[in-house]
Each structure stands twice: as structure tokens, then as C-alpha cells.
Amino acid sequence: MSRRKRLVEAAGAIVLRRPKGRRVQVLLVHRPSYNDWSLPKGKLDPDEYLAAAAVRETWEETAFAIRLRHPTNRIQYPIPTGTKRVAYWLGTVIGQRRFKPNSEVDRRVWLSVPSALKRMTYADERELLEHAVTLPETTPLLIVRHGKAMERKNWSGKDQLRQLSSRGRRQSKQLVPLLDAYGVAELDSSASTRCMTTLVPYAKAKRLDVQGWATLSEEKAKDNPDAVRKLMKRLIKQTAATGVPRAICGHRPVLPLMLEALGVPDRPMLTAAVLVAHLSPDGETVSVEWHKPRA
Incomplete structure (x- = not known):
């Protein structure tokens, strides 16, 4: 055989x-x-x-x-x-x-x-x-879905404070070499704990701060989706203009709005999955790549 x-x-x-x-x-x-x-x-x-x-x-x-x-x-x-x-x-x-x-x-x-x-x-x-040698100059902008969080039914506090599970913590550590591969130097996130915590291992490794945005939380985004679009456009424009790679961590219900701002069709993303959008100097998405979680 x-x-x-x-x-x-x-x-x-x-x-x-x-x-x-x-x-x-x-x-x-x-x-x-x-x-x-x-x-x-x-x-x-x-x-x-x-x-x-x-x-x-x-x-x-x-x-x-x-x-x-x-x-x-x-x-x-x-x-x-x-x-x-x-x-x-x-x-x-x-x-x-x-x-x-x-x-x-x-x-x-x-x-x-x-x-x-x-x-x-x-x-x-x-x-x-x-x-x-024919490819254009671009800057990577990474969209990260937060790591696996504790189940809602097992969490008695405010949902914004819900933490990562043990699997989510492993996922957040495994994201470090991926974000480092693109030289990420700016970190943005929903202000919810499970999103902020997902980026913490990389932030500690690179001595960076994570900028939390209530606008990107599930609760705020549901009530004001236009604010998400406006914030994303601002972050995209800033990334393209400065040429500094950036990662933004968000929630499953908010990801369609975040991808929309990049001109990327919605697509299911597993926990700790990453989209890398390569931006032209004027902020247009030239190409995208997807990375599945490794844990």
C-alpha cells in the first residue's frame, strides 16, 4: 500500500x-x-x-x-x-x-x-x-478578532468586563510573532476587556500602549454604527499617511463595519483570526490576506 x-x-x-x-x-x-x-x-x-x-x-x-x-x-x-x-x-x-x-x-x-x-x-x-518588483508601496493594517472569551452564561459581571478564557490567553500570546512580522507599532481596540487583553502580550513585548475605544464595543456600535465607520476611516487614513503599521482588535458583531471601512466584504472570522489589509498611501486597500488562529 x-x-x-x-x-x-x-x-x-x-x-x-x-x-x-x-x-x-x-x-x-x-x-x-x-x-x-x-x-x-x-x-x-x-x-x-x-x-x-x-x-x-x-x-x-x-x-x-x-x-x-x-x-x-x-x-x-x-x-x-x-x-x-x-x-x-x-x-x-x-x-x-x-x-x-x-x-x-x-x-x-x-x-x-x-x-x-x-x-x-x-x-x-x-x-x-x-x-x-512591480508591487506598490503599502502599509499593513491588521484587523484582529479578540481571543476566545469566557462564556456569557458563566460571567456574572458587566459584559464589557468579560475576560479571555485560558484558550483565549494562549491565542493572544500566539499573536505576538504575527503582529511582529508586520512591524505593528500602533495598537487600537474596543475598550472591552476581552479585546484589550488580546493585544496586551504584544503591547508588553514591544512596550506599546493599547488605545481603547468605547466606539468599537458591541454595545456602542449597536447604537451608533456610523461612529464606528467614522473612527475606522480616521484610523485608516492615519495609518496610510504615516506608514506606521497598525492593529485594531474588535468583536464579531462589529467586524462587518470595520471591514466595510476597508472595502472588504464581510466574512466569518474565528476568535483570534486576523485580516491584514495592505493600504496605498491614499488609504485604499490594495490587497488582503487572512490568517486563522493557531490555537
């Missing part, structure tokens, strides 16, 4: 830079075991978000710390155990450490795009690079 083939998920980055007075360059790595030149990439760790894996693998293979920008196409190809599917994002360097050649990656190089296209081993990665 033949063994069942499986799908292996992986993630990588097309890391670009533009040295002063020079053309755009892309980061490539050489893998001695394959004797190939390729984009940095690798398989997911257990319960890891794809976007977080792209950042981690780039760091491990190249010693460059990056932040993700616009998503690119995915590629897939056969491997002995089944199929590997790799998701890629544009990446920007924000830091680095000393690179130490090893058995997995022994060289890294910055090349102009024409030179990289000649050097790269795989045709599908060359197509990715050709597409990536």
Missing part, C-alpha cells in the same frame, strides 16, 4: 533594498546541499503562522531581521513525501547580526534584479521576483 502524500507548508521572503544611487537589489542565499541559489525560505514550526515563519526563516538563513510588506504569489512543487507550498512576502531589512556560514546556507548575496534573475536556480522563483 502506498503512503499518503502530504502537503508541507513553508514561507519565505523576497527581501529588497535600494542602496543610495544604485538600482534595487534582492537578497539570495546559496544552499550547499542543493548547490542552488534561491530566495530564503523554510518550513513552519508547529502552530506557527506563515508570516511569522517567513520572518524567522529569513533571520535564520541570512542573519537579517526583516519586516513584511506586500504578499506575493505562492508556489508549489513536488517533494518525495508529497507537495511543498511556499508563501512569500516582500521584506524590508530592519536589523542584522554577523552571518556565519553553515551546512544549510553557506553564502548570501545582494544582487541587482537582472543579475539575480541570471543567478537564481528556479524558474518559479524568478517569476516571483519579476512580479514582486
Whole structure:
């Protein structure tokens, strides 16, 4: 009996830079075991978000710390155990450490795009690079549904004070590397406890404050949906104008209004699910990506 083939998920980055007075360059790595030149990439760790894996693998293979920008196409190809599917994002360097050649990656190089296209081993990665350099400059804005909360029937206090369950607390911790992958530096939330608490682990890790908005609570939004639309438009405009990535945490009944402001059709979101909207400088949504909770 033949063994069942499986799908292996992986993630990588097309890391670009533009040295002063020079053309755009892309980061490539050489893998001695394959004797190939390729984009940095690798398989997911257990319960890891794809976007977080792209950042981690780039760091491990190249010693460059990056932040993700616009998503690119995915590629897939056969491997002995089944199929590997790799998701890629544009990446920007924000830091680095000393690179130490090893058995997995022994060289890294910055090349102009024409030179990289000649050097790269795989045709599908060359197509990715050709597409990536045409993508517009964008800023990510993340919409987060709060983590799993305690059941209403088990909570005797005010609903606005209802707390996260143990599962919700695990979800909030697992959101940290995802928000960090996009360089989130502004945090907004419904003023309700279960929303604010969802962003607290990331806020503590990055020494940020969470701005709570009563307007985004279930109770206020039900009575005044126009206020939600107005606030969202203001936050979207501010994010696009400053270029500072932002995350906004909300409730299931309020999410349709929040997505509407981004021009995104309503769609069910599980607890701790995340929508990433990539905004143009004028605040238009260029593309979106969805991330399911890992717990």
C-alpha cells in the first residue's frame, strides 16, 4: 500500500533594498546541499503562522531581521513525501547580526534584479521576483478578532468586563510573532476587556500602549454604527499617511463595519483570526490576506 502524500507548508521572503544611487537589489542565499541559489525560505514550526515563519526563516538563513510588506504569489512543487507550498512576502531589512556560514546556507548575496534573475536556480522563483518588483508601496493594517472569551452564561459581571478564557490567553500570546512580522507599532481596540487583553502580550513585548475605544464595543456600535465607520476611516487614513503599521482588535458583531471601512466584504472570522489589509498611501486597500488562529 502506498503512503499518503502530504502537503508541507513553508514561507519565505523576497527581501529588497535600494542602496543610495544604485538600482534595487534582492537578497539570495546559496544552499550547499542543493548547490542552488534561491530566495530564503523554510518550513513552519508547529502552530506557527506563515508570516511569522517567513520572518524567522529569513533571520535564520541570512542573519537579517526583516519586516513584511506586500504578499506575493505562492508556489508549489513536488517533494518525495508529497507537495511543498511556499508563501512569500516582500521584506524590508530592519536589523542584522554577523552571518556565519553553515551546512544549510553557506553564502548570501545582494544582487541587482537582472543579475539575480541570471543567478537564481528556479524558474518559479524568478517569476516571483519579476512580479514582486512591480508591487506598490503599502502599509499593513491588521484587523484582529479578540481571543476566545469566557462564556456569557458563566460571567456574572458587566459584559464589557468579560475576560479571555485560558484558550483565549494562549491565542493572544500566539499573536505576538504575527503582529511582529508586520512591524505593528500602533495598537487600537474596543475598550472591552476581552479585546484589550488580546493585544496586551504584544503591547508588553514591544512596550506599546493599547488605545481603547468605547466606539468599537458591541454595545456602542449597536447604537451608533456610523461612529464606528467614522473612527475606522480616521484610523485608516492615519495609518496610510504615516506608514506606521497598525492593529485594531474588535468583536464579531462589529467586524462587518470595520471591514466595510476597508472595502472588504464581510466574512466569518474565528476568535483570534486576523485580516491584514495592505493600504496605498491614499488609504485604499490594495490587497488582503487572512490568517486563522493557531490555537
